[in-house]
Each structure stands twice: as C-alpha cells, then as structure tokens.
Amino acid sequence: MVIARLLSPADIGVFSVVMVLMSFLSSWRDFGAGQYLVQEPDLTDDRIRAVWTLQLCIGAGLALIALATSGLVARFYNEPRMAPIMWLLALSYLINPFGSLTYAWLMRTMRFEALTLMRASAALSGAAVSIGCAWTGLGAISLAWGSLASIVGNALVSLFFRPRGFPLLPGLREVRRVLQFGTRLTSSSLIETAAKGAPELILGKLQGMSAVGQFSRANGLLSMLTTLVTDAVGSVALPMFARQRREGGDMGHAFVRGNGYMTVVCWCFAAYLGVMAGPMILLLYGPQWTEAVDVARWLAVSMLLAGPATLSFQVLVGAGAADRLPRTMLIVATCTVMSATWGARHGAVSMAIGLCAGTSAATLVWLREVHQAVGFDLRLWSGTLVRSAVVAAGTATPAMAGMLWVGWMPEQPVLMVALTAVGGALAFVATVLAIGHPIADEIRPVLSRLRQRQG
Numbered sequence: 001m002v003i004a005r006l007l008s009p010a011d012i013g014v015f016s017v018v019m020v021l022m023s024f025l026s027s028w029r030d031f032g033a034g035q036y037l038v039q040e041p042d043l044t045d046d047r048i049r050a051v052w053t054l055q056l057c058i059g060a061g062l063a064l065i066a067l068a069t070s071g072l073v074a075r076f077y078n079e080p081r082m083a084p085i086m087w088l089l090a091l092s093y094l095i096n097p098f099g100s101l102t103y104a105w106l107m108r109t110m111r112f113e114a115l116t117l118m119r120a121s122a123a124l125s126g127a128a129v130s131i132g133c134a135w136t137g138l139g140a141i142s143l144a145w146g147s148l149a150s151i152v153g154n155a156l157v158s159l160f161f162r163p164r165g166f167p168l169l170p171g172l173r174e175v176r177r178v179l180q181f182g183t184r185l186t187s188s189s190l191i192e193t194a195a196k197g198a199p200e201l202i203l204g205k206l207q208g209m210s211a212v213g214q215f216s217r218a219n220g221l222l223s224m225l226t227t228l229v230t231d232a233v234g235s236v237a238l239p240m241f242a243r244q245r246r247e248g249g250d251m252g253h254a255f256v257r258g259n260g261y262m263t264v265v266c267w268c269f270a271a272y273l274g275v276m277a278g279p280m281i282l283l284l285y286g287p288q289w290t291e292a293v294d295v296a297r298w299l300a301v302s303m304l305l306a307g308p309a310t311l312s313f314q315v316l317v318g319a320g321a322a323d324r325l326p327r328t329m330l331i332v333a334t335c336t337v338m339s340a341t342w343g344a345r346h347g348a349v350s351m352a353i354g355l356c357a358g359t360s361a362a363t364l365v366w367l368r369e370v371h372q373a374v375g376f377d378l379r380l381w382s383g384t385l386v387r388s389a390v391v392a393a394g395t396a397t398p399a400m401a402g403m404l405w406v407g408w409m410p411e412q413p414v415l416m417v418a419l420t421a422v423g424g425a426l427a428f429v430a431t432v433l434a435i436g437h438p439i440a441d442e443i444r445p446v447l448s449r450l451r452q453r454q455g
Contacts, residue, residue, distance in 0.1 A: 004285035006134040007142070009213030014140040016216040017204045018085045021073060022066065023196070046173040051104070053172060055097035066090035077204065081140050088144040092151040099155035102162045110239050114161045121157045126150030199340040199351055215348040217285055218295035221273060222303055233262060237311050241318025252376035255315045260384035260438045262310040266303060267392035272424050274300030275399040279413035290409075291348075298352035304392075305359040308385060309366035321373040328369050332362040387437045394431035398423030 003012075070086035099118070106114050130146025138145070204212045237258055244251050273280060277296040281289050316324055335358040343354030370376070399420040403410075410416045429447075432440050 001284050002131050003134055003143070004217060004289060006131070007139065009217070009288065010209045011140040011213070012143075012216055013204065013209030013211070013213035014079055014081050015085060015143045016200050016212050017077065017079075017209070018073070018082050018089070018144075020196075020200045022086065022089050048101075048166070049169065050173065052097070052101055052169075055100055059093045059095075059097045063090040063093040066093065077209075079209070085141050085144040088141070088148050092148050095148075095151050095155055099151070099158040102158040102166075103154070105163065105166070106161060107239055110236070110243075111161070112236065118154055118157045118161070122150040122154035125153030196336075199336075199344070199355065202337075202340050202344045203348060203351060211348050214289065214292045215295055215351070217281070217289050218277075218292035218299055218348075218352070221277070221280060221284065221292075221296050222270070222299045233258075233311070237314040238318055241315050245319055251315060251319055251374040255311060255370060255374060256376050256381045256384060257438060258311050258315075259308070259381065260388060261442075263307040263385060263388040264391050264432070264437055264439055266307045266310060267388050268395040268424070268428055270300040270303040270307075271392045271396035272399050272420075274304075275396055275403055276417065276420060278403075278409045279416045282409070282413040283417055293409075294349045295352045298349065298356060302352070302356045302359045305356060306363055307388075309363040309370075312366040312370045315370055316373055319374050321369075324369050324373060328365055331365050335359075335361040335365075384438060387435050390435055391428060391431045391437055395424045395428040398427055 066086050067090050070083040070090075073086065074080050074083040103115070103118060106112075106118075126146040126149050128146075129149035130142050133142035133145045200212050200215060203215055241251060241254065243249075244254055274297050277293045277300070278290075281293055281296065285292070313325070316322065316328075336355065339354035339356075339358030340351055343351030371378075402416055402420045402423075406416065429443060431437075432443055
C-alpha cells in the first residue's frame, strides 16, 4: 500500500520484469533439495550434507549468472535501471542457502510456529527497507534492497532454530540421490516459472513498463490470497501429504477435503475482489492505479477457474509422483504462454481475458494427473465444489448489492470496503453453516469458544 504511493507504475514495472527474469534462476536455487529434505522417508546425515552442498554451489552459480547477464537484460529492454537491481538480487542468491536448509527441516518436522517467525521477520525486514529506500527517492531499486533485506533477515533468524547436531559441513556422498529427485522437480519448477512470468515479460516487450506496472498491481491485489493463505496452506499440505504417504493414509480423501477448504476460501476471495476491485484499488494503491481495475476483475475470474486444482502440486510431490510434474507443467505453460501472447497484443485487460482460457485448460490437466496418481472420489469432490460455489455467491452478495447501490467507483472507498467486508464475512459464516460445507467443522468450535467467553 505504501510502495504503490511512493513509486510510479513504470518503477514497479521495471522491478516486476526483473523479478520475473530472476525467477527463472530462482527455480534452480536449491535444485529441489529443500523439497527432497521434506519428503525423504529415510533421512540421514549424509543426505542432509548433500542437500547443503547443492544449495551452496547452486546459489553461488546463480549469482554469477545474474551478474553476467545484467547488462544484456538492460540493453534488451532499453532500461538501464535493471542492471543494478540484478546485482542486488544476485547477492541474495549467495545468502539464501544459509536460511533455506533450516527452513526445509522445520517444514519436515511441521514446526509451523518457528516457520511463522522466520517468514514474518523476513517480510517485516523487506517491507521496512523497501519503504525507507522509496521514501528517500531511490526509485525501482528500493524493492531490490528490500528483497535483499528479507533474505538476510530470514538467514539470521534461522540460526535460532537450527537443530543441535545438525551437520555443519557439506558432503558429496548422497548428492546423486538428491539430484535424481531434484532434476524432476526443478525442471517442473522452471516450466511453472515460465508460465507465471510469461504475461509480464510479453506485456513489457509489447506494451511497455507502465502496462506491466498496472498488470502487476492488479495481480498483486489477487496475490494477497496467495501470500496470506495459499502459500501458508501449501507449506502445511506438502509435509502432511508426505507423512500420509509414509503412514499409508488415504491421500485421495485428504486431497478432496483440502481442496474443499481451499476452493471455498479462494472463490469467496476472488468473488469479493472481482466485485470490489474499484474501491479496493483506490483504497490500497491510490487513483494512479485505476487502469488496473478491469485487469483485476478478469484475474479474479482466472482465480475462480484455477480453484478446483488447488493443492495439486503438493499432493503429487507428497505422493512421490514428482515424475508426473515435468509433462504436466509443460502443457500448463504452453496454455498460459499462448493465451498471454494472444492477449498482450491488445493490452493488459485483453491479456487477463486470455489468461482465463489458459487457466481453464490448466485446471483440467492438473485434475487428470492427480486423479491418476492418488485417485479421489469424483462425486464427493464435485459435491464439495458445488457447496463452495454456493458459499462464494452468498459471500459476494453484500458487495454486489453495495456496488449496485452506490456505483462501481465510490467516492468513499474506505466506508464501502468496511461495510461490504463485514457483510461478506457474516454471509460467509451463515452460508457455510446453512449448507453444511466441510469447513463448517473448523468454524463451529470457534463459535462455541466465543459463546463460552461471552457466557
């Protein structure tokens, strides 16, 4: 919210394009070593040392690549501000391994209170540095300094949670085993990164950095769900699915239940933001970002279409079916790149519309792979989706009524967001309890404790 008022759309567009390009390198950051540590059934000291070796070596290699290509990237986009941003991000690759090994161990042991502290510390460090630099007028590079501060903060806090007896030195004895796992996962991650980053790269080349900035802010509005919910749930889901595999649990049933929880949250969030995109952007980012409103509405539709395949990646990795990921990711990436290229010729809004078509195809591909890998009851799954859709419609009703009453760009966005958010929250709880959505099992104990406190 603060950065959007301190930096221009072009500033944010420059950083967004650099981050997309750097995300291709980030896909190789530890060669899947962290995920290997989470899911490995028989973890030994030699295998931990091998993970540590790969993380250190690949981090150093990626830093050199980033430094070497910074000039080429700046010349390709005719944007000299890109080069120093890449220098700072290259430094983060050198520092990242010192926190990532402990982070992966905490995920494996499901110590989420420690993970919360690590992530919060990193986020606060990055936000404080980014805002401070932007306030002093450093421009787009402010976000790069914030990114580096976030990595440093994560590494420092990880020192407090590193287990006693954890191997300190790297080793080569089990590197081949880790590489066999990492090859499949990293190739999949690289393809996924290409799919996610293609829209901004293509838009930046065809329409300019300001268009990328508007798209980035719209995408950032929808990505709040990813930051606040999806990433957190994914961090829990991967070790949970891996443990169920080790213990012989029913992974198909776990996927359906988890998917039901995620679709009701994602769809309610997307439906609300799709209706309230105008006042939300005015409130969070300011009037200079109003061109992002229509983009945000179509991206909300894309989120609705992606909902049924939520947690597909986590269940495939947890089930030991990572060999399915490269082919799946390639198909999904092809759909995304084709739809983004078609739309970007006509602007950011058209590209967001095109992404809806690509997302629909990607969802069908993911669901087919999950069904073949772990199997799940299609009738139970579809019934859960219907309930999630009903809850989303109920949640969005107060927002829709408010917008039809005062208009799509109200003069008092704070009041409208506050009133519709409260109304939507009450409608969410009422609809969930009325139709018996599975997430009601989580809400009823909370309501019971509230009544006890009032009593």
